[in-house]
Amino acid sequence: MRARFLATLAGIAILIGISRANADTAIYSSIPDLSAFSWNNAYCSDCVPRRRMNL
């Protein structure tokens, strides 16, 4: 009986571990907030850099 209880606990612990390991989250951010652009410089791939933005 006790062994079954422990096995159940073990199963739950494994499931918790798997769900934590597989959760897709933001693992790196180059800046704190992507939505907070306020600086009036913009870079551009395949065009002249440092365009002034239309603020």
Add this chain to the structure above:
Amino acid sequence: MLGLRPAAQDEPLTLLSLSNSVSVTGLNLATGPIFGDSTYAGLGGFTFEIYNSNHSQIIFSQLISTTLVATTANNTDIISGKVSGLSLLSGTYWVGFYADVLGLPGFLPGANGLLIETTPHTGIEQFPLEGNIGYQLVGTVSAVPGPTVGAGAYSFALAAIFLGWFKRRRARQLA
């Protein structure tokens, strides 16, 4: 954003420092139109490139299909896309987002603040840039140094399984 048709090709690269090994499954990017158009390269997809620590070699390149997440401040958008087959060890890399006329807003210095202009797909530096590109990598951390909650759960699971097996074995022996 305003501007004229480009006279030269450029690809800004930003420094990426990882303290853990990761599997990358997606990304979010702050972008926007350069020429005052409502359409721009970001929603048409772009090439996502990872260079080695001295940006002398491309170690990963993938065409990313994107979706609009939100329109944000000052005529910028946040777009997202899926990435497949990208695992990175802890270390230093350079990251580029390339498409024909892909606007990349320059944020004031963020996590690392290191940004350079390069000749596309070569990693050859033209000159340093100020600020930083706004992007996020999405995925899983595959190796975390030191004890974690997850590691504790695994240890507990193994200990519980062993204890259960040992008790049953002992009960059988006594019977």
